[in-house]
Amino acid sequence: MPEAFGILTLATLGGALGVVLATDVVHSAYFLVLAFLGVAGYYFLLGGEFVGAVQILIYAGAVAVLFLFAVMLTRRRADPVWGRSPARWLGVGGAAALLAWLLLTHLERHPWPTKLPPPAPHNTALIGKALFRPFVVPFEVVSVLLLAALVGALLLARKEGGAS
Amino acid sequence: MNLAALLPAEILAGTALAVLLADLFLPHRDKAYLGLLSAAGLAAALGGTARQLAAGLHASLWGGIFLLDPFALFFQTIVLGAALLVLGVSLPYLERWGRDDGEFYALLLMAVLGAMMMVASRNFLEIYVAMELLSVSSYALAGFLRPDPRSGEAALKYYLQGVLASAALLYGISLLYGLSGSLDLSVVGARSAGSLGVVALVLVAGGFALKIAAVPFHMWAPDTYQGAPAPVAAFLSTASKAAAFAVLARVLLTAFPAAQGPWQELFAVVAAASMALGNLAALGQRNVRRMLAYSSIAQGGYVLIALAVATPTAVAASLFYLAVYVFMNVGAFSVLSFLAGPTGGEELADLDGLAERRPALALALAVFLISLAGMPLTAGLMGKLYLFYAAVQGGYAWLALWGVVFTVVSYFYYFRVLRHLFWGTAPPRPAAPAASVPAGLALGAATLATVLFGVFPQPLLQLALHSLGMLR
Amino acid sequence: MPSLGDFLAVGAGLFVLGLFGALMKRTAVAVLMGIELMLNAANLNLVAFAAFSGRISGQIFALFVIALAAAEVAVGLAILLSLFRSRATVRMDDIDLLKG
Numbered sequence: 001m002p003e004a005f006g007i008l009t010l011a012t013l014g015g016a017l018g019v020v021l022a023t024d025v026v027h028s029a030y031f032l033v034l035a036f037l038g039v040a041g042y043y044f045l046l047g048g049e050f051v052g053a054v055q056i057l058i059y060a061g062a063v064a065v066l067f068l069f070a071v072m073l074t075r076r077r078a079d080p081v082w083g084r085s086p087a088r089w090l091g092v093g094g095a096a097a098l099l100a101w102l103l104l105t106h107l108e109r110h111p112w113p114t115k116l117p118p119p120a121p122h123n124t125a126l127i128g129k130a131l132f133r134p135f136v137v138p139f140e141v142v143s144v145l146l147l148a149a150l151v152g153a154l155l156l157a158r159k160e161g162g163a164s
Numbered sequence: 165m166n167l168a169a170l171l172p173a174e175i176l177a178g179t180a181l182a183v184l185l186a187d188l189f190l191p192h193r194d195k196a197y198l199g200l201l202s203a204a205g206l207a208a209a210l211g212g213t214a215r216q217l218a219a220g221l222h223a224s225l226w227g228g229i230f231l232l233d234p235f236a237l238f239f240q241t242i243v244l245g246a247a248l249l250v251l252g253v254s255l256p257y258l259e260r261w262g263r264d265d266g267e268f269y270a271l272l273l274m275a276v277l278g279a280m281m282m283v284a285s286r287n288f289l290e291i292y293v294a295m296e297l298l299s300v301s302s303y304a305l306a307g308f309l310r311p312d313p314r315s316g317e318a319a320l321k322y323y324l325q326g327v328l329a330s331a332a333l334l335y336g337i338s339l340l341y342g343l344s345g346s347l348d349l350s351v352v353g354a355r356s357a358g359s360l361g362v363v364a365l366v367l368v369a370g371g372f373a374l375k376i377a378a379v380p381f382h383m384w385a386p387d388t389y390q391g392a393p394a395p396v397a398a399f400l401s402t403a404s405k406a407a408a409f410a411v412l413a414r415v416l417l418t419a420f421p422a423a424q425g426p427w428q429e430l431f432a433v434v435a436a437a438s439m440a441l442g443n444l445a446a447l448g449q450r451n452v453r454r455m456l457a458y459s460s461i462a463q464g465g466y467v468l469i470a471l472a473v474a475t476p477t478a479v480a481a482s483l484f485y486l487a488v489y490v491f492m493n494v495g496a497f498s499v500l501s502f503l504a505g506p507t508g509g510e511e512l513a514d515l516d517g518l519a520e521r522r523p524a525l526a527l528a529l530a531v532f533l534i535s536l537a538g539m540p541l542t543a544g545l546m547g548k549l550y551l552f553y554a555a556v557q558g559g560y561a562w563l564a565l566w567g568v569v570f571t572v573v574s575y576f577y578y579f580r581v582l583r584h585l586f587w588g589t590a591p592p593r594p595a596a597p598a599a600s601v602p603a604g605l606a607l608g609a610a611t612l613a614t615v616l617f618g619v620f621p622q623p624l625l626q627l628a629l630h631s632l633g634m635l636r
Numbered sequence: 637m638p639s640l641g642d643f644l645a646v647g648a649g650l651f652v653l654g655l656f657g658a659l660m661k662r663t664a665v666a667v668l669m670g671i672e673l674m675l676n677a678a679n680l681n682l683v684a685f686a687a688f689s690g691r692i693s694g695q696i697f698a699l700f701v702i703a704l705a706a707a708e709v710a711v712g713l714a715i716l717l718s719l720f721r722s723r724a725t726v727r728m729d730d731i732d733l734l735k736g
Contacts, residue, residue: 005638013649016673020657025666032669035650039676042643046687048695051702055679058702063672063709070665070713074720077727081660088660096656103648106360110343112640117690126692127699134227135696137170138293141281142703144177145297148274149707151184152304153714155267156319159721289697296704300711307715314733316719321731323712324667328658331674334701335651338681338694342644345689347697387734454734 004045012038023080029067036060047119050127166225169216169232172209172240173280179205180273187266195265199255202269203602206251206276210244213237213280217631228348229287236284238483238631239410243283246403246490247276252606253498254395259600261309261393268308272399275301279407283414288337288347291411292330295375298407299326302400306392318391322400325374325384333371339364353419365420365427372415375408377401378468379437382461386445389457394501397453398494401460406486409467413479416471432472436566438465443570446577453500453510455577456493459536462574463489469551469563476632478554483628485547488535488617492544495610496532499525502603515581516588526585528611535614537578538571543617550625643684651677662727664716668709675705 011034018031036059043052120126131139167174182205183198190197217237224231251272258265278297285291303326307319341347343364344355356364370381377385389397416427442462449455467489470482500510502525503518519526535542548571555564617624654673661667679698686694723731 002638005642009646012646013653016650016653016657019666019669019673020653020660025663028666028669032672035673036676039650039680042646042680043683043698045638046643046683048683048687048698051683051695051698054699054702058706059672059676063706066706066709066713067665067669070716073717074665077663079661079663079666081657084660084662092656092659096652096659099655100648100652102363103652104645106363107644107648108641110358110360112342112644113688114639114641116637116640116688119687120690120692123692123695127695130692130696131699134229135289137226137229137281138290138700141278141290141293141297142700144180144274144277145293145300145704146707147180147184148271148297148301148304149711151267151270152300153710155264155271155304156307156310156711156714156718158310289693289700292697293700293704296708300708303711303715307718310718311722313719313722316715316722317731317733319715320664320719321734323715324664324671324728327668327671327708327712328674331654331671331678334675334678335681338647338678338685338697341682341694341697342685345685345691347693391734 004041008038008041008045010038011035011041020081023078025071025076025079026068028079029064029071032067033060033064036064046116047123050124169221169223169225170230172212172216172244173277175205175209175212176273176277176280179209180270180277183266183273184270187270190266196255196259198265198269199251199258199602202273203248203251205273206244206248209280210241210248213240213244217241217627224286228350229290230284231286232284234631234633235410235414238487238628239283239406240280242406242487242490243276243279243403246406246494247272247399249490249494249498249606249610250395250399250403252602253398253494253501255602256600257393257395257501264308268305271301271305275305275399276403279403282407283410285411286349286414288340288349288352292334292337295408295411296330298404299330299375302326302396302404305396306388306400308393308396312391314391315393316391318388322384322388322392325381329371329374329381332367336364336367336371340368349415349419353421356420362426366430368415369412369427369430372408372412373434376405376412376464376468377461378434378464379441379461382438382441385461386454386457389460389497390451390454394453394497397457398497398501401457401497402490402493405460405464406490409464409482409486413471413482417474417479428472428474431468432560432563435465435468435472436563438462438468439567439570440465443573443577446574449577450512451510452512452515452581453497455581456496456500459574459577460493462570463493463536466548466551466567469555469560469567472563473555473558473560475554475558476629478551478558480625480628480632481547481550481554483631484550484621484625487624487628488543488547488614491610491613491617492532492535492542495528495607495614496536498603498607498610499529499532512581512584513588515584518584518588519586525607528607530582530585531611531614533578533581535618537575541615541618543614543621546618546621546625550621640684640688644681647677647680647684649677650674650680662729664728664731665713667728668712672705672709675701 015035281294657670
């Protein structure tokens with residue numbers, strides 16, 4: 001278990017670091033997939049196999065491919081963080097370090113439960129039931145949202161000239 | 165019972181689908197019917213919501229995920245009213261634009277649906293999902309004028325900052341969930357005491373502050389309000405802002421009354437900064453739409469006084485102010501949408517002598533602007549009076565004084581526009597397009613309401629006070 | 637077995653790295669990648685809290701967020717594409733038509 005956690009942490013945080021530090025946007029996209037897969041691994045470790053599978057399918061699959069498409073369809077440019085001004089490094093870096101310190105100290109100090117209860121035997125079935133009983137309205141709102149995103153994306157990405 | 169109470173929302177969703185479907189079959193010259201269909205759906209939803217409000221409905225649905233109380237219904241009415249006005253102005257706007265009507269109306273309706281669900285949610289999951297519906301539709305609407313790069317820029321800036329804020333909001337929610345073990349607003353606050361809870365609450369508040377365009381999360385607003393289609397800017401600056409304010413107020417007042425001290429101070433600073441920055445930056449603008457954008461940042465600052473003071477009087481005053489603000493701000497953006505091309509021709513000089521060319525439009529714009537400035541006999545003055553009075557009463561006299569000072573500052577830029585309207589010499593130019601009936605109705609209603617609520621503010625104020633009863 | 641605090645620490649790291657990337661990158665696509673990392677951090681928190689408290693709602697929330705994020709990214713990339721058609725740039729510094 002600790003080994004798996006270590007490997008996943010390496011993949012997730014290493015991937016995230018790669019996204020930020022990579023000069024080529026395409027490399028960033030590959031690192032992003034690595035980070036997404038690492039997070040999916042945590043979900044499996046935590047007994048959320050359905051969320052893990054969805055994470056792989058949607059995030060590491062669909063979203064990552066969308067990103068690659070976006071890079072290919074627009075102009076591919078180098079985007080090094082090294083090139084930013086020292087003032088920006090100082091400002092953003094300082095703020096990020098402060099936030100990290102704030103979050104980590106507070107998260108450490110809080111008395112969280114330490115033992116992981118055994119995962120529910122029918123985890124996926126439970127999710128299905130919750131989705132269609134108490135959370136049915138948010139579920140419906142999401143279906144409208146997907147339609148809105150579809151209409152919006154089609155509207156915006158349509159080529160000029162072709163009348164509607 | 166559950167489904168019947170949500171009837172207005174269902175009507176909206178159904179109308180959006182009907183518009184999309186009808187769009188496929190209607191020939192190009194008949195697209196105006198889509199607008200009328202949307203207007204009918206919005207009016208029906210507005211009627212239903214107003215009836216629920218009048219009946220004093222107070223229903224908790226789906227195990228408390230939804231709470232249709234007078235507070236929620238009041239804001240739903242505001243949002244629907246604003247959307248109806250925006251729709252009236254959109255009709256001639258889209259006629260000039262000449263395509264994509266169906267998509268525009270459907271996205272507008274879905275954005276309204278998101279805002280409606282958002283203000284009636286008592287569960288963080290539902291709040292987040294509904295807010296994303298509002299956001300995603302708004303992003304697409306902001307970029308509606310594809311060939312105009314300014315519209316795309318408006319959409320991209322709003323999108324990136326909006327998604328960033330929603331990620332921070334979500335991280336805050338996740339911490340609150342961990343601390344309390346619940347997503348229910350009525351439970352979260354009591355179990356999220358301590359410094360980690362404060363950090364989480366700041367992240368959550370930041371996410372909503374972006375939609376209100378409060379300093380320091382206002383950066384997108386000038387660009388987006390200027391570059392987006394004028395009716396969309398009107399929607400974002402009123403309905404979207406009111407919905408976010410409603411949720412923020414509900415989260416803070418019902419879930420975190422215990423943590424009042426710190427967040428009151430925080431919002432006092434945010435309100436003061438918004439008033440100062442919005443009003444001062446508006447002074448230097450030559451583009452009227454951009455000036456109105458900064459003005460609406462400042463107006464958001466006035467409303468946020470309520471969260472700093474956090475007394476029932478103050479919150480009721482903010483409800484009153486938001487309700488009348490809808491009329492004057494939608495009105496002001498709408499007048500601009502008639503004058504200019506899709507996103508241009510809104511410099512101060514373009515308004516020269518408008519009173520001679522289009523007396524009715526000039527008069528309407530003048531009413532909206534003096535109301536935004538807070539002059540006597542307008543609803544804007546009454547709203548500001550109530551807010552400042554509540555601030556003094558609640559021990560925030562300095563904030564009231566600050567507001568008065570910056571109200572005086574705001575006179576300079578509002579009256580500069582009036583000078584151009586009435587005393588500028590009209591340049592020779594092609595006649596602006598004639599106003600259509602729905603747009604005339606919308607503008608007339610907005611003008612009338614701005615004056616009426618200025619002369620007879622009592623009924624609306626009573627309604628606002630009554631709507632608070634259930635908030636505790 | 638790693639404790640809840642370990643998962644939360646990874647989440648905090650992911651969140652801060654994503655924020656740093658979103659604020660330091662110049663191209664809109666890379667900014668969006670940073671934001672996606674932040675969303676994943678929140679999701680990791682939600683699932684970890686759910687698992688350690690034996691509740692299901694956190695997992696449900698994470699599922700919703702994944703669906704929303706995919707829709708949001710699609711709209712964002714459409715905006716980017718439409719802007720690229722008219723401006724031929726994706727660098728935020730070049731996108732500067734709207735100014736006071």
